[in-house]
Amino acid sequence: MKKRENKNYNILDHIRIEGGRITTNSEDPNVGYDIVTELFARLFDFSFSYSDNQYRKEFLPISEHLEKIDYIVGVKPIANAYCNSYKNEVKIELFTISTFCQLSSIMDIVEKMQYYGQNNNEIPITTLKDIWDDKQVHIKGAEELKSLFNRWADVSNRWDLFDLFSPEIIQDTTITALRILFCHEMSHWHFSKFTDQTQELMLGITKNGIINTISSLKEDGNKKQIENFLNDDILKNWAEEVTADLMALISLKNTVDPNDFFIPTALYFSLLGALEVFEHGYTGLILSTTHPPAYLRDIIVFNLFAESLGIPSVEFTCTLGGPWFLFDYFFRCCLHQLRKEALGIE
Numbered sequence: 001m002k003k004r005e006n007k008n009y010n011i012l013d014h015i016r017i018e019g020g021r022i023t024t025n026s027e028d029p030n031v032g033y034d035i036v037t038e039l040f041a042r043l044f045d046f047s048f049s050y051s052d053n054q055y056r057k058e059f060l061p062i063s064e065h066l067e068k069i070d071y072i073v074g075v076k077p078i079a080n081a082y083c084n085s086y087k088n089e090v091k092i093e094l095f096t097i098s099t100f101c102q103l104s105s106i107m108d109i110v111e112k113m114q115y116y117g118q119n120n121n122e123i124p125i126t127t128l129k130d131i132w133d134d135k136q137v138h139i140k141g142a143e144e145l146k147s148l149f150n151r152w153a154d155v156s157n158r159w160d161l162f163d164l165f166s167p168e169i170i171q172d173t174t175i176t177a178l179r180i181l182f183c184h185e186m187s188h189w190h191f192s193k194f195t196d197q198t199q200e201l202m203l204g205i206t207k208n209g210i211i212n213t214i215s216s217l218k219e220d221g222n223k224k225q226i227e228n229f230l231n232d233d234i235l236k237n238w239a240e241e242v243t244a245d246l247m248a249l250i251s252l253k254n255t256v257d258p259n260d261f262f263i264p265t266a267l268y269f270s271l272l273g274a275l276e277v278f279e280h281g282y283t284g285l286i287l288s289t290t291h292p293p294a295y296l297r298d299i300i301v302f303n304l305f306a307e308s309l310g311i312p313s314v315e316f317t318c319t320l321g322g323p324w325f326l327f328d329y330f331f332r333c334c335l336h337q338l339r340k341e342a343l344g345i346e
């Protein structure tokens with residue numbers, strides 16, 4: 001990750017706020033725009049790129065093309081982010097930021113896990129067992145998650161940034177998680193400028209990762225459903241998403257202390273899972289032709305990321321990737337608890 005080289009470039013000239021008001025508590029519709037622009041400038045103001053031979057010639061020098069990108073902050077009460085590489089636009093909804101902040105605030109357990117993660121980078125098996133077995137922790141997490149879902153639903157009626165969170169006090173964990181989201185979108189942009197050869201090579205790796213992860217799933221209903229759903233086109237779409245996740249993580253990992261990196265990573269994937277449930281309810285597996293189900297995407301990227309480091313997944317789970325794994329596990333237990341409640345099963 002590097003700072004932009006062009007001294008005349010000012011990110012603030014390239015950020016646009018679109019689609020509504022940030023607060024309804026003021027007569028002036030512009031209240032909060034400066035705060036939000038500054039916040040997004042903090043998120044967006046770094047660039048990363050790959051070696052020239054990976055890009056198609058018409059996009060070189062890539063730095064010039066990077067400077068053409070418009071960063072759009074959406075102000076609708078929806079959680080969404082996308083990249084339109086043809087129009088050179090990357091858009092992130094402000095609501096996504098508030099959902100990230102709220103989600104990170106429920107995770108008291110994070111501190112515990114951060115501590116475990118720093119313990120010579122090894123997680124004692126007893127610690128893993130503590131978290132696996134601690135039903136009270138899962139129930140508490142589930143309650144907090146439920147109240148978050150209720151607040152998110154409420155926001156659709158009355159969207160006010162300043163009621164939801166205070167942009168000035170966003171934690172570093174949340175900022176890193178949001179950077180992963182931003183880099184995911186930027187990775188779509190870079191990928192679209194790559195040569196066919198580079199694209200094929202990357203998609204080949206992630207397609208294999210997807211197939212291997214699916215075949216390693218337990219022989220339960222999900223596995224069959226996923227295998228029946230998947231065809232070549234869907235596999236390609238899913239591979240593009242997984243590639244963007246992987247590119248984002250690999251490009252960010254050297255800019256962040258490893259002890260502070262994997263919890264935000266888990267937070268990012270947990271948010272994807274939370275939004276899936278928020279949107280579709282507790283119906284079980286959600287299959288989409290464009291994106292892998294959040295829980296599966298998480299496992300696929302976890303495995304591929306370990307592979308990119310040259311570490312077997314099992315070893316990665318017990319070392320650097322421990323906090324990622326534990327946070328995921330905690331989050332899945334919370335969702336499972338909510339699902340049991342919603343469906344009235346024990």
Ligand SMILES: [Zn+2]
Pocket residue numbers: 184185188241244
């Ligand atoms: Zn994407």
